[in-house]
Amino acid sequence: MANKIVVDPVTRIEGHLRIEAKIENGVITDAWSSATMFRGVETILRNRDPRDAWYYTQRFCGVCTTVHSLASIRAVENALNIQIPFNAEMIRNVIMGIQNVQDHVIHFYHLHALDWVDVVSALSADPKKTAALQQSISPWKYSSEKYFKGVQDRVAAFVNTGKLGPFTNGYWGHPAMKLPAEANLMAVAHYLEALTVQKEIIKIQAILGSKNPHPQTFLVGGMAIPVDPNSQNAINADKIAQIRQYLAMAREFVEQVYIPDVLAVAPFYLEWAGIGTGHKNYLSYGDFPEGRRGYPHDFWMPAGVIVDGDLSRVMPVDQQKVTEYVTHSWYEYSGGDSVGKHPYEGETNHQYSGPKPPYDFLDTDNKYSWVKSPRYDDKPMEVGPLSRMLVAYASGHKEVTDTVNLVLGKLGVGPEVLFSTLGRTAARAVETLIMINKMGDWLDALVANIKSGDYAIHNNENWDPATWPANARGFGFHEAPRGALGHWVVIDNKNIRNYQAVVPTTWNAGPRDPAGVRGQYEESLIGTPIADPQRPLEILRTMHSFDPCMACAVHLYDEGGQLISKAKIL
């Protein structure tokens, strides 16, 4: 007997995602992913100066400011054929690197962990046994019985005030929750520690970006922050030393808390290494250029495409093979909705044809999402840390291969388990570890270069529009925390004529294409067992493993019916 359930909104994500799933005999047999909020910011960029585009793209998404700035300046630099100085490249690497580390820590502890960790159960844990557990898995400094008792009291006091806060909507006591009470308490303690750590380590961006929380340091052709060993306001020895302190703090947390937690929790949930697979097609644009040739050469994190889970073959990425369909999206294309468009020719003409709210179900036979369906070589692709780790692993990247093998060895499983919900979560942890261990190298390269007397931070050769061709176009890629991010810009007579962004969540969350092939979220849910259709925790686990970001970035307070708050009219 088929039964259709709706999860709307999927909680603990950025933005608004809706999942409809068909369940037969306790297992998902079909699924539809929909973004029910319109996100059409590209039109705002039309006719603007391309050098200013990053300032606007920074506000595309509610939360991912840095990544859109970076993809944008890279697109314009690509269009205008600008190579940036080595110092600027290394600074960008450090900014991107810490963004990845911070985002992954937030994702694991604040958006994903509560799918596996039962906060209510943590309240009944024995602090003494929790201390013993902590001491058995890592040398982390906070491991006393007194400490865990303190955490337990603090969380209990918070919950007793009646406002669950971030713990609202948790499926406490769900049969799919498997951790012992002590592991739950340990994880809740780390949830709190991670809040503190993430707010400290991101200060690296303020040091390099001069203005937090929206970085003002990006500049087409390089970076805006000067390099000058003798200036207080420039990058100098003091600032480098501060950055190193934050890196050390991040590294301690990742090595002693994040990784041990993943290794401690995973054995209780090993069945999730066989759930949530998807199409097994993976795309990484590659990132973190390390050489003197600059972007897009000499990537530390390699580019590549893997099809059908075949790790023996990594294909090169060709941006011309990217297209977007709107067959099942609330847009209209000038040439008809069944033909895909490359982003240079991309269009954002929205045309809502879905049911009038409130409704029970979307019309999933026709259009049902605000997200388009991107395809690479006409195939759906998964993007994100798992894609990056698989491409790197299959390419023989040493740090990735060693770390992945270490984790697989500790769990006693083979690489085939990576194609899964658990694999996605483990890949994100692996990436965080190798990233934080790598970042010092980029800082060292920057320092050595400055010491050699090279203070260049901006290439202004093609800054003046008088030097530009009448028509130009370019693409800018960035491997953002959530995956492959691409911006495409078309410049006519010094101004932007077309601008399209294909963001990581579009790759993962898109609906079906004209051939009826499911998007990545949709495919990954097939075969997932659902213990209790009223509380579909299992759907959340797989959705969260992708780290969805639907943030279409409106940010308003709304009474949603009756206003309880008393507003005093001024």
Place this chain on the structure above:
Amino acid sequence: MANFLVLGLGNLLMNDDAAGLHAIYALQQRYPDRDNFQIIDGGTLGLDLLGHVAWADRLLLLDAINIGEAPGTVARIAGEDINPIFSRRISPHQAGIKDLLDAAELLGDRPDEVELLGVQYDNIQMEMTLSPPVEQALPKLIAEAARRIDHFLHEQADL
């Protein structure tokens, strides 16, 4: 010494939703940051603002709101009334301001005083123009915020 944070919220690209940010930009021209006083454009960020919010003892939020009043109406929400309006908001951010304040509270760092000055929005389509009533209300929003800032700075001077 108490720390005072004035935090503008909203999306710069969504017409009236940017009202709080426009107010912030005007205030930044008038009031330079001090050791215990900051004016920040928070955009639509969530947890990324935790460092700033945890630093503050007193928090003044400026934002576009929907309270069913005429567009351009300026309103104040404070004290016990702050929590419901945050929890009932319809925002694409699940990890928005409410979670931010909850996180600060869990860390024992929630500001002692939280106050929201809002302006009723009219149009939040994806463009960059304020609707006339909201545009006309901006000076009032700015003046209300400025009054609180002046008061704070005078208190500091008296200490």
